[in-house]
Amino acid sequence: xxxxxLEMPLSSLRDAFDRVGKKQKLxxxxxxxxxxxxRHEVEQALVDIQSDHVATWALVDIQSDxxxxxxxxxxxxxxxxxxxxxxxxxLNQLEGSQKELNLSLNKYQKVLDKTLNPDISKAYxxxxxxxxxxxxxILNHFYREGLxxxxxxxxxxxxxxxxxxxxxxxxxxxEILEAMKLRNLEPALQWVSENFExxxxxxxxxxxxxxxxxxxxxxxxxxxxxALDYAKTYLAPLASVHMDEIQKLMGCLLWVGKLDSSPYSExxxxxxxxxxxxEITEQFCSFLGQSSPSPLSVALAAGIEGLPTLLKLAxxxxxxxxxxxxxxxxxxxxxxxxxFQYHSIFVCPVSREQGSExxxxxxxxxGHVLCKHSIHKLSKNSTRSFKCPxxxxxxxxxxxxxxxx
Amino acid sequence: MEMETDxxxxxxxxxxTTGSTTSxxxxxxxxxxxxxxxxxxxxxxxxxxxxxSLKLEHQFLRVPFEHYKKTIRANHRxxxxxxxxxxxxxxxxxxxxxxxxxxxxxxLNSLVSRLQGLKRKxxxxxxxxxxxxxxxRARLDHLESADAENLSEWNNIRLKRILVDYMLRMSYYDTxxxxxxxxxxxxFVDIDVFxxxxxxxxxxxxxxxxxxxxxxxxxxxxxxKSKSKFEFQLRLQEFIELVRAENNMxxxxxxxxxxxxxxxxxxxxxxxxxATLAFKSNTECPTYKVLFEAKQWDYLVDQFKQEFCRLYGxxxxxxxxxxxxxxxxxxxxxxxYEDDCTKEDPLSQESFRKLALPLPYSKQxxxxxxxxxxxxxMDTENPPLVLPNGYVYSxxxxxxxxxxxxxxxxxxxxGLVCNYTEVIKAYxx
Numbered sequence: 001x002x003x004x005x006l007e008m009p010l011s012s013l014r015d016a017f018d019r020v021g022k023k024q025k026l027x028x029x030x031x032x033x034x035x036x037x038x039r040h041e042v043e044q045a046l047v048d049i050q051s052d053h054v055a056t057w058a059l060v061d062i063q064s065d066x067x068x069x070x071x072x073x074x075x076x077x078x079x080x081x082x083x084x085x086x087x088x089x090x091l092n093q094l095e096g097s098q099k100e101l102n103l104s105l106n107k108y109q110k111v112l113d114k115t116l117n118p119d120i121s122k123a124y125x126x127x128x129x130x131x132x133x134x135x136x137x138i139l140n141h142f143y144r145e146g147l148x149x150x151x152x153x154x155x156x157x158x159x160x161x162x163x164x165x166x167x168x169x170x171x172x173x174x175e176i177l178e179a180m181k182l183r184n185l186e187p188a189l190q191w192v193s194e195n196f197e198x199x200x201x202x203x204x205x206x207x208x209x210x211x212x213x214x215x216x217x218x219x220x221x222x223x224x225x226x227a228l229d230y231a232k233t234y235l236a237p238l239a240s241v242h243m244d245e246i247q248k249l250m251g252c253l254l255w256v257g258k259l260d261s262s263p264y265s266e267x268x269x270x271x272x273x274x275x276x277x278x279e280i281t282e283q284f285c286s287f288l289g290q291s292s293p294s295p296l297s298v299a300l301a302a303g304i305e306g307l308p309t310l311l312k313l314a315x316x317x318x319x320x321x322x323x324x325x326x327x328x329x330x331x332x333x334x335x336x337x338x339x340f341q342y343h344s345i346f347v348c349p350v351s352r353e354q355g356s357e358x359x360x361x362x363x364x365x366x367g368h369v370l371c372k373h374s375i376h377k378l379s380k381n382s383t384r385s386f387k388c389p390x391x392x393x394x395x396x397x398x399x400x401x402x403x404x405x
Numbered sequence: 406m407e408m409e410t411d412x413x414x415x416x417x418x419x420x421x422t423t424g425s426t427t428s429x430x431x432x433x434x435x436x437x438x439x440x441x442x443x444x445x446x447x448x449x450x451x452x453x454x455x456x457x458s459l460k461l462e463h464q465f466l467r468v469p470f471e472h473y474k475k476t477i478r479a480n481h482r483x484x485x486x487x488x489x490x491x492x493x494x495x496x497x498x499x500x501x502x503x504x505x506x507x508x509x510x511x512x513l514n515s516l517v518s519r520l521q522g523l524k525r526k527x528x529x530x531x532x533x534x535x536x537x538x539x540x541x542r543a544r545l546d547h548l549e550s551a552d553a554e555n556l557s558e559w560n561n562i563r564l565k566r567i568l569v570d571y572m573l574r575m576s577y578y579d580t581x582x583x584x585x586x587x588x589x590x591x592x593f594v595d596i597d598v599f600x601x602x603x604x605x606x607x608x609x610x611x612x613x614x615x616x617x618x619x620x621x622x623x624x625x626x627x628x629x630k631s632k633s634k635f636e637f638q639l640r641l642q643e644f645i646e647l648v649r650a651e652n653n654m655x656x657x658x659x660x661x662x663x664x665x666x667x668x669x670x671x672x673x674x675x676x677x678x679x680a681t682l683a684f685k686s687n688t689e690c691p692t693y694k695v696l697f698e699a700k701q702w703d704y705l706v707d708q709f710k711q712e713f714c715r716l717y718g719x720x721x722x723x724x725x726x727x728x729x730x731x732x733x734x735x736x737x738x739x740x741x742y743e744d745d746c747t748k749e750d751p752l753s754q755e756s757f758r759k760l761a762l763p764l765p766y767s768k769q770x771x772x773x774x775x776x777x778x779x780x781x782x783m784d785t786e787n788p789p790l791v792l793p794n795g796y797v798y799s800x801x802x803x804x805x806x807x808x809x810x811x812x813x814x815x816x817x818x819x820g821l822v823c824n825y826t827e828v829i830k831a832y833x834x
Contacts, residue, residue, distance in 0.1 A: 010459075010549050013466075017545065021538055024477065028531045031484050032524065038491060039520040046513045049506065074509055078499035085495060090488050098481050105474055112470070116463040121720040124727050127763040131575075133756045134725075138568065140756075150583045157577040286748060295751035300564055300725075302751075303732025308457045310731050329766040334735040337451070338782055342750035343740040344774040349834050354769065356739065363791055367832045390832070403831070404796045404818075405774055405789075 009115040016108040023101040030097040034090040041088070045081040049074055120307065123314040125325055135160050141296040143170035144285070146177075166288075173284045180277050183221075185214045188280055195287065206283065208242050211235055213276055215249055216259070216267045224256050298340075306334040344405035350374040350389055362400040366393035375400055455556070459548055465566070466544055467718035468595045473537040479623075480530035487523040491516050543592050566593055571725040573599040574710075576606065595717075602713050609706050612646070614639045617709060627716060635712045637667040641678050642705060645696055649686040656682065733761040747780075772833050778802035778817060783833075790828040794821050803828060 135158050142151035143166055155162055176187040189210050196203045211234045219227040231249065239246045248264065255262035266272075282292040291298055313332055317324045346355035348371035355361045361369050368390045370378075375397060378386040385396040498504060498512045551559045565588055572581035573596065581599075585591050601620075608616040621628060621636040628635065640663040647656035660679060668675050677692070684690060686697045695701075714721050733752070741752035741761075751757045774783040776799035783789040783799045790803050796816050806814055807825035815822050 007549075010545070014545055014549075017538075017541060024534060024538065027477075027481075028527070028534075031481075031527055034488065035484075035520055035524050035527065038488060039517060042491070042495070042513055042516050042520070046510065046517070049509055049513070074504070074506055075499070078495065078509065082495050082499045085492055090492070091485065094481070094485060094488065101477065105477075108470070112463070112466055115460070116466065117460050118463050118467075118718070119720070120461050120463065121722055121727055124720075124722055124730060125764065129726055129730070129760060133759050134729075137754075137756050137760075138571075141568075147584070147587055150580060150587060153580040153583050154572070154577060157580050158575070289748050290754060291749045291751065295754050295757060296729075297564060298749075299732040299736065299751040299757065300567065300728050301560065301732070302735050303728035303730070304458045304461070304560075304563070305454055306735035307461060307728060307731040310734070327765045330734060330768045333768050333770050334731075336735055337454075340736060341773050341775055341782060342736075342747050343738050344783075345738060345740075345769045345772060346774065346833070347769050347772045352770065363795070363829070363831055367830055369831055369833050401791075401795050403791060404794075405777070 013108075013111050013115050016104070016111045020101075020104045020108050023097075023104040027097040027101045031094060034088075034093050037088050038085060038090050041081055041084045045077050048077045117311065120311060122318075123307065123310040131158070132160065136163070137296050139163055140166065140290070141294040143167055144173075144290075144294040146170070146174045169288060173281065176280060176284070177277060180273065180280070183217055183273070185210050189214075191280075191284070198287070199283070202283065204238075204241065206279070208238050208245060209276060209279070211238065212245065212249060212267075213272060216252065216272075219252060219256060220259065220268060224253055227253065227256075302336055302340050305336050305340075309334045346371070346403075346405065348374050350378075361403045361405070363403050364388050364393070364395045365399045366391045366395065369403060372402075451556075452553070455551060459551060462548060464719050464724070465548070465593070466541065468598055469537060469540045469544060471717045472595075472598055473534065473541055475624075476530070476534050476537055480527070480534065483526060483530070484523065487519060491519060494519075540592055547593060562588065562590055562593065565590055567724045567728060569594040569596075571723040574723045576603065578603065598717060602710070605709055605713075606706055609702060609709060612702055614643055614705075617705070620709075624716060628712070631715065633712055634667070634671060635708055637664075637671055637674075638705060638708060640664055640667070641674070642701060644678060645681060645701070648681050649697060651685075653682055729760070730764060733757065734764045735767050737761050737764060737766045739766065749780075774833065776802050778806075789831045789833060791831050792816055792821060793823055793827055794819055796821075797831065 135154065139151050139154060139160065140163075142148070142154065143163075148167065148171065151167070154160065172187075172191070176191055179185070179187045189207070192199065192203055192206050192210065199206065211230075215227060215230050215235060218230050231246075235246050235249060249267075252259060252262070252264050252267065255264060259265065259268045278292075285292045285294075293301075309332070310330075313330070314324065346361040346369070347353070348355070348361070350370055351374045353359060353371055353373065355371055359371050359373050362372055362375055363369055364375075366388050368388050370389075375386075376382060378389075379397050380386075382397040385394050387393065388395055494512065494516050498509055504512075547562075565584060569581050569585050569590070572578070572584060573594070578596075578600070581594070581596060585594050585596060605616045605620050608614070617639050618636065621639070640659075644656055644660055644664060647653075647659055664675055664679075678696065681693050681696055684693045688694055688697070711721055713719075720727060736750065736752055740746060741750055742758060746753040752761060774789055774797070775781070776783050776787075776789075778798055779802045781787060781799060781801065783797075787799050787801050789797045790800055791797050792814065794816065796818060798816075803814055803825060812825045813822060814825055814828065
């Protein structure tokens with residue numbers, strides 16, 4: 001049960017819409033019925049007029065060509081038709097079913113407005129959101145996602161300058177990833193060698209993991225001999241640093257064809273390839289100085305998580321629009337998942353102030369931490385010793401040390 | 406209740422959410438319906454968050470619904486009109502004194518074929534209504550389908566929807582279509598609705614008001630309900646164009662017919678524009694110069710976009726801006742703007758920093774500390790430890806370091822070497 005707090009309301013929404021569907025079908029069939037009724041009457045009148053003609057044919061005036069019904073009969077047929085139509089009251093019928101349909105439509109609207117938030121723009125600030133900057137961000141995201149033609153289209157329609165070098169970089173990433181999908185690690189290995197210097201420690205680890213993966217793949221898909229060749233060429237040079245790993249891999253050779261039932265079964269787990277793909281992507285993006293889900297993805301995910309709180313806040317502050325627009329800091333915390341915590345934020349338990357360069361966190365001898373300003377206050381401007389508000393162990397200003405998170 | 410250690414923000418596949426020993430699903434039925442895979446269920450906090458975020462999707466359901474209502478209304482009007490015409494056709498024939506029989510037959514036949522035509526139109530209309538109802542249902546289904554297993558895919562689709570919405574708002578139609586096509590989410594975005602707007606917008610940009618006026622006529626009752634003066638503004642612009650072309654007589658006739666009815670509610674504006682009759686289009690008088698500027702057309706385009714969004718229950722700003730602003734503010738700290746800000750933080754990027762400048766900083770009521778080495782939270786389960794030089798790292802990080810180095814710790818930032826026994830525990834609430 002995933003959306004437990006929303007499942008009930010969503011189902012009432014669905015019910016309301018089902019009702020709309022029913023009423024709509026009724027309305028259509030009523031309309032058809034009405035049309036048929038009217039048509040039937042008109043056609044009947046037609047028949048009557050024309051058959052009347054047959055009956056009175058005998059009374060035809062030989063001298064005139066006009067083989068007419070007596071006008072009075074025709075008139076009365078038409079009158080009768082009009083009366084019949086009045087009785088059927090097609091417009092009333094149509095109105096009736098439409099009214100019912102409208103009622104159900106309105107009901108659905110009401111349920112919709114109740115279940116989901118009708119206005120999520122309440123918290124929006126009308127500040128300058130430069131489109132060009134935004135487009136750069138979006139382009140970066142498209143490149144990261146491999147949506148190169150979408151990016152090109154945006155560049156054209158928005159008149160943005162091309163970002164050729166960035167595009168090339170991500171084209172390279174996607175070539176590597178495409179190859180990995182086909183279990184080919186060549187491009188990945190090449191990238192690692194090309195950037196070995198900057199990758200430092202990481203580079204060595206990556207090389208090892210890639211070769212390991214490729215080795216196991218060869219062992220499974222081809223034969224022992226090929227795998228051995230591969231090991232000699234690529235694993236041997238790494239042996240000095242990663243002896244344990246290499247030995248394990250050599251052990252695999254004994255279980256050719258039965259690796260999944262061997263002690264080394266985890267090596268053939270297909271999720272290893274997924275993990276490797278993720279790791280390469282992370283490394284690559286890190287190299288470009290950005291996060292692996294694109295920065296746009298991250299920022300939007302944070303926004304989706306944080307918007308409900310901001311909307312509540314905006315509603316509470318609805319009467320104080322000026323204050324809302326002018327604030328330099330949000331008055332309440334917006335709780336986000338742990339993954340969005342990139343910086344250490346120290347909040348003094350006494351003053352609730354956030355730590356900063358001028359007001360850093362200080363460690364008391366008892367192990368509790370207060371901000372510098374609070375300590376100054378408690379010690380009456382560093383003149384006296386004071387008790388820690390928490391334990392109450394004595395402390396003096398000189399005993400307090402600045403902390404660096 | 407912590408379980409995920411380094412889940413990527415978008416939540417990559419289920420593999421990252423293992424071992425939720427402390428957080429059980431809410432009720433026994435929940436446990437059953439949680440479905441097959443369940444050792445990797447998400448913690449209830451994530452599910453609550455998901456439910457909260459679904460509540461933001463009003464536009465997602467409202468827009469196709471408005472479209473549906475509109476089609477129903479239009480179809481009904483046609484039926485009413487035609488049936489009405491048939492009834493009055495009968496009345497006319499019945500009242501006409503000198504109607505020959507042939508004429509009567511002809512008249513009735515024409516009424517019958519009119520009804521036949523109507524029946525066909527009704528069938529067609531019914532099919533369209535059905536399709537639109539299906540789209541509404543498909544979106545309801547999509548909202549209901551969001552759960553623990555497909556969360557990251559569902560979120561990806563949401564991200565794409567938000568971007569398509571942006572492209573449509575900015576009139577980047579090709580990009581919108583390509584993007585929607587790339588994940589086959591055409592049913593989840595409202596390209597067709599925006600195409601309706603496209604016609605009007607492009608006409609206005611070519612200084613034509615006809616499509617805009619037609620749109621106003623189409624939506625007359627709803628615009629009236631919201632007391633919109635958009636039609637009035639269109640008429641005013643047409644008037645100005647007549648004055649610009651020095652067609653003063655025509656302008657006056659036009660004003661009598663189309664502007665006068667608005668006089669009751671918008672007299673001041675009407676008078677101001679009428680006064681342009683006394684000036685030429687190249688006047689330097691500022692009050693009236695502005696009325697002749699080409700910018701007025703851009704203003705009309707903006708007005709239209711606003712009316713359009715309002716009618717369909719869409720936010721005036723693109724969804725992208727709304728969510729992005731919220732995210733930037735929630736993430737913004739003074740530390741983001743420092744040089745050593747980690748690249749994982751979106752605000753380490755120049756472009757994001759620029760956008761976030763006018764936005765308020767986030768606030769915390771409680772300390773949230775991140776270990777420099779492991780990037781994990783330092784809390785009661787993983788308390789912060791202080792080195793002799795005041796630098797702080799997590800217990801996990803230092804324990805591991807000590808294990809690998811004979812009980813010795815080296816501060817990665819200052820190089821100070823000390824013994825694990827020398828570190829002090831800090832108590833931070």
